[in-house]
Each structure stands twice: as C-alpha cells, then as structure tokens.
Amino acid sequence: MTISFEPTQGLFHLQNKQMSYVIQLVHALYPAHVYWGRPIRSGQLASILQYQERCSFSPNPIAHDRNISFDTLPQEYPAYGTSDYREPAYQVALPNGSTITELVYDKHRIYKGKPQLEGLPSTYVEHEEEAETLELELQDAAIGLRVILSYTLFEGHAALTRSVRFINEGSAVLKLLRALSMSLDYSHSDFDLLQLSGSWVRERHIERRALAPGKLTVESRRGSSSHQHNPFIALLAKDAGEDHGDVYGFSLVYSGNFAAHAEVEPYGTARVSMGINPFDFSWLLTPGEQFQTPEAVMVFSHGGLGDMSRTFHKLYRTRLCRGEFRDRTRPVLVNNWEATYFQFNAEKIESIASAGRELGVELFVLDDGWFGKRDNDDRSLGDWVVDKAKLPNGLEDLVARVNGMGLEFGLWFEPEMISPDSDLYRQHPDWCLHVPKRRRTEGRQQLILDFSREDVREAITGMIRDILGSAPITYVKWDMNRNMTEIGSAGLPPERQRETAHRYILGLYQVLETLTSEFPHILFESCSGGGGRFDPGMLYYMPQTWTSDNTDAISRLKIQYGTSIVYPVSTMGSHVSAVPNHQVHRETSLKMRGDVAMSGNFGYELDLTKFTEEEKAIVIEQIAQYKQIRPLVQFGEMYRLLSPFEGNETAWVIVSEDKTEAMVAYFRVLAEPNAPLKWLRLKGLNPAYDYEISGLEGIYPGDHLMYAGLAVSGLQGDFQSKLWVLSRKA
Secondary structure (H helix, E strand, C coil), X not given: CEEEEEXXXXXXXEECCCXXXXXXXXXXXXXXXXXXXXXXXXXXXXXXXXXXXXXXXXXXXXXXXXXXXXXXXXXXXXXXXXXXXXXCCEEEECCCCCCCCCCEEEEEEEEECCCCCCCCCCCCCCCHHHEEEEEEEEEECCCCEEEEEEEEEECCCCXXXXXXXXXXXXXXXXXXXXXXXXXEEECCCCEEEEEEEEECCEEEEEEEEXXXXXXXXXXXXXXXXXCCEEEEEEEEXXXXXXXXXXXXXXXXXXXCCEEEEEEECCCCCEEEEEEECCCCCXXXXXXXXXXXXXXXXXXXXXXXXXXXXXXXXXXXXXHCCCCCCCCCCCCCEEECHHHHCCCCCHHHHHHHHHHHHHHCCCEEEECCCCECCCCXXXXXXXXXXXXXXXXXXXXXHHHHHXXXXXXXXXXXXXXXXXXXXXXXXXXXXXXXXXXXXXXXXXXXXXXXXXXXXXXXXXXXXXXXHXXXXXXXXXXXXXXXXXXXXXXXXXXXXXXXXXXXXXXXXXXXXXXXXXXXXXXXXXXXXXXXXXXXXXXXXXXXCCCEEECCCCCCHHHHHHHHHHHCCCCCHHHEEEEEECCCCCCCCCCCXXXXXXXXXXXXXXXXXXXXXXXXXXXXXXXXXXXXXXXXHHHHHHHCEEEEEECCCCCCXXXXXXXXXXXXXXXXXXXECCCCCCXXXXXXXXXXXXXXXXXXXXXXXXXXXXXXXXXXXXXXXXXXXXXXXXXXXXXXXX
16 A cells, blocks of 8 residues: 655555555646546556647636646546536635635645544544555635645555545635535546435435436435435446446445535536535634535445445444444344333333343333323423333333343433423523524424534533433434424524534534443444434444334335445344334234344344244244354345345345355245246355355355355245355364
8 A cells, every 4th residue: 555646747646455546736736636446557647637628618727738627627626716617626705705716736745544533423543554644735825725635545445535624824704615525537427326315214225327418416405414315426337237347436424414416527527526515504714713524435346336335344344433332243132112102111111121031132222202201202302301100210220120131221312302392492492403583393393402502512411421320221222303494503693504504413423422432331323213314424423323214124125235335234223023014014924024134233123022922932043043143244244146126036145254154145025926946146255165054954165156056945925035044164
C-alpha cells in the first residue's frame, strides 16, 4: 500500500493490492480525477487524461489553454459558476450575495493512519500501518476559504474513504449551501445504477436501471436515512453480475438527510456525488469556524456485486462497528412486543421469560409500554419512569426475577420522541422540533425532541442513564418511529434554522457516544420502525439494527438479501414471529421462519407460552442449532446464490474465513408442478477440501459442491426451506 506524489506531473497515486486511484493537478492548480479501478503501474498515468477544445458553450477558464473547460474536465471537487454546469460538490454564499468561488491547490500532506472525524462516525484503524491518508488542501484566497479533501486508503480492503473539511480563514461570514462528501467523474457513462429502496416493512429492495442523459438522484428529505432509500448506490458495468464485472460502490456514513447523484452529461461522461442533502440545508461559517462533512466509503470490485458486498461487510464489521460486541456472538433473545403489545404485567413477562428459559433463550427484551402511563401509543414518550401499575415492584424486581432464571434482560426505549400527552411535554412544550405559529404535525401521536439543543440532550441522557444504572440491563433496543416535520429549533437564531436537521443528527451522535461509552457492557440495537435508519452512521454506535418491522419469512427474503448488498449478517436483527404474520397475514411453517431468521441475529417475537409440545421441540432444536453455528453466521463471509428479486427461489451460503465450515440456506416460495431437478452450485468453499454435510451421508469434495452442485430434493408444498451445515472432513 502506498500513496505517492510525482511533482513534475502533479500526480497522486493511491494504490494497494486491490485497486489504484489517481489524481492529477491540472496546470498545478485543479485536482482532476484520472483513474479508479484495478491496480496499475505508474509509467504512463499522465497520458490518461485527454484534453480537447469544445464549442464556445463550454467556456475556457484558462485563457491560454482552450483545451481546458471545467464543463468537461473530470474533477475531484467541482464548483458551479466558473464554466462547470454539472452537479457541483459544494456551494458557498458570500456576503456580496454571489455564490461564485474557485478552489485551487495549495499544498498536501501524506501520512500513515486515519484521522477521526470530529463529532461524526467513521471507519477507523487500530494500527497506523492499516491505512494511509492523503489530505489535499485547496483554497479560495479571495474569500479566505480553505477546503481539505481527505482520502484514506486501506491496506487490506479495496476501499477508499473520502470526506471534506471547510475552514473559514477570512474575516467575513460565509454560508455553506452545499457540502458534499465526495464527487467523482468517469470518462464514460456505460453503467447501470443499483440502489436499495422501498418503504416501511419493505426496506432495501434492489433496483437496477441504466444511466441515461440527465441526472438520477437517490435521496432522503425525511430527517433520517429512511426506509425509502438507503444512503448507498453502486455503478455496475453493463456485464456485471453477482460474480463478475466491475462494480463501484458508494456508502455514506450518515444517518440524516442525504443525496446521491449520478449525472450523465452531453459528452457521455458520468459524475457521481454523495453527501448531506443540500435541500433545505445551509450552514453559517463565521471567521475561524470549521465544518466537517460525513465520510463516504468507496469500494471497487472487479468480481461483481458479491465481491463488493464482502468488502463492505468485512470493513463495516471490523472497522466501523466498535465496542465489546463487535467480535462477540450475540445472544438468542425473545421480545414481548408481538406477544403482548402494551397489555402486560410482571407475571405475564415472567411467564414468557420462563418459557424462553426452557427452550434455550438467553435474553429477554421488554418492549414498549413499561414507562409512564403507556397503555397505547398516544402518550408518555419522554416520561422515562417505570409504570408501577404494570410493574408494582419496579424494574429492578422484574430484572432480578428474569436474571434468576438465568436470562439476561433488555429494554426498549424511544428516547428521541415526545408525546404531547406527557409530563415532559407539559413542562417543556418548546423542546420539540417546531416552527412558531405553525401546526405541530404528529406521527404516531408523537413529536420529535430537538436533539440540536444541549439542554434537551442532557435531560434525556440523564433519564436513560438513570434507568440503565438501576438494574443489570445488558441490551437496549433504541427505536425512532417517525420522520421530521416543521424542522425548526427554538435554540437557534433565524439565520441558522436550516442547520437544524444536521445539528439534530450531530446531537444524536453525541448522546449515543456518551451512553455507549458509559455502558460498554450493553448491546445496543438500533431501530427506526424496523429498518428506517439502517445505515453506517448508526452502526458505529450500535453494532446491529432491527432489519425490518416485517417479520414475515417470505418478505424477509428480499429484505435480508437486499440488506446484504452493503451490510454484514452480524448487523441484522432477525426474529421468528407468530402466524398469521402481523404485517402481511401470511402463514408459514415454524421451520421456514426459523431458517430465514438464522441468517441474522436470531430471536423470537411472539408468545412462547402458547407453543404446543410439537412446536416447543422444533424451537429447542432451532435454538440449539443456531448456537452451534452462531459464530459462523455472525462472522463468516456471505455468498449470494439465488436472488428473490429474480425468481421463485432464494439461496445463500455463509463460509468461515478459513473455509472449514459453511451454512447453506435455500428457500422456495411456491411449489411448481412436475418441477425440474435442482442443484445449488455453492461458492466460497475451498475446492481442495472435503466436507461432511448435516443430514447427508458421505464425503463431498469442495470442487464437487462448487462446480457440480448440491442436490435439492424432498420439498413439498409452498414456503419450503432447507439448511445444510458443512464442516471440513479432518
């Protein structure tokens, strides 16, 4: 791994064993993008950029060089207004009312390691030798603006991170109108764009479409990364698939409003950019102040989507997620939500926990309804005190009773919300996001606390701290159940109101940093109506996310498959729920539900006391099997075999890093009459190893399983599944 600079030609070459990324200073002033792809040697890098004079409608900023126009130059961080008419990476409003700026190269720095981003989550290194960083310092001397483009190249990953820092070194106040984290120009536009989109209970479905002249945008304006669109896009070569072809992935480590653009301009080139959504955003930079953008993670793969995914998986699992639970297996849990909703008491909770103990469950999670007067979802959010009507002896007593059975205890919170019918709202009606003289629009009968305010953050942090310190709680489900409206803050002056949404996210990160640091023994799981905030920013603080409120096994095939495009199995919460399913009212077998849920952090979301003896036997077997394969599932490498977006079947295999173990999962939705025979060609095994397969006799060579396949047989009826566990024959 090296980052080198060749001063004569102004060339920066960022290179590791997996890829090269090249930047060139044009006329020693303007950072231009030269190349990103497979590793290449440095001999003729300067010959890659080609210059050609275009018509007068592409003006020439350098008078003596008519071959240069920003309208056609592939740039690293472009502006608008000085001859580039494409999507800009940044925009600044000046005191004179104009928005014309021009950044030019001033200096650079290359060093080992990777810096932390102030106040923001980001990937990290544990040793300096794991990465090298290039900082390109640009300046607009006329207004005293300095902009630092940061690039970090990892040693062991085909990954590059980018972020940007703005510094006002002048004497006047500047206003950022746009501050994206990265921009990248390609020499052609022969790509498909892949995105992960959907809605509540239908998250992260795969959408692929061709680039065409104009601009494609994937974004959120909802105050969070959202159910609708994930902060990720990928560009795929036309021939790229799961296992072959060039793929370029872009993922934003941020939990708020984002935008990702892919623009094709008249000369057939493409520009990709990503960062905080400039819609309804601005940020005042007073003299001496700085603004840091979130981090964009860029992954290159010449082995298709699967290879790209595994790069993201390993990077995010080992160098984004943090804390004690990063490398620890996660407990099998039962959550009482779909079992009781708000209607429970201590005895009912104890009965579910007792049933769980008999089945092998390790953790009981008490969901919504344990605090204030929370008998339904229209009250008490913000009143984080135990409801003595339901738990007359307090939380401490209930936790002690559950612990006495040998189970750990977890608790649900929704700390970012406030109910208008709550003591907290009656005391502090200005603590929610709101705009004076405007309606306070409710969602799920609740409003959003203004986490941009320090007093609000301190109050909520104190309440949560008191609860977590009151009993041996080892798990927290952190929920957030609505999108932002009337985005304004009583704590900000008029000229800073459009900073509210971003300041909210910064405030949330500060609260999470405080609580996860103070309670390192607690496993925090993020939730936002399921997967409404399944993003890298949240994973930095909480190593797993409730993947979706939709627990239907068939729906989960697409949700979990789509989620795996970017996020590792260890980050996905996946539970067995009751049938008919509470979201889509479908009936599937307990086996099918268990087989789907085992490809994640496993648990149950139903009333365990209602199981028949036959069902208890199935669940005991499921939990025992999951505990056996848990390290493999949570820390192995995932290879996708059959896509639910392309047919009636879904399959994947999870393989241990040393290739000695694997779990194969196969799912068929609908039965077919007189169906053909079926073989699954596995991936990721060592072709030279011999494997034993659970439930099958004989020894199976790895090359046999990968190239001839594993026979699928014996399935009858709709909604069928099979799991095989492979282990290397000693």
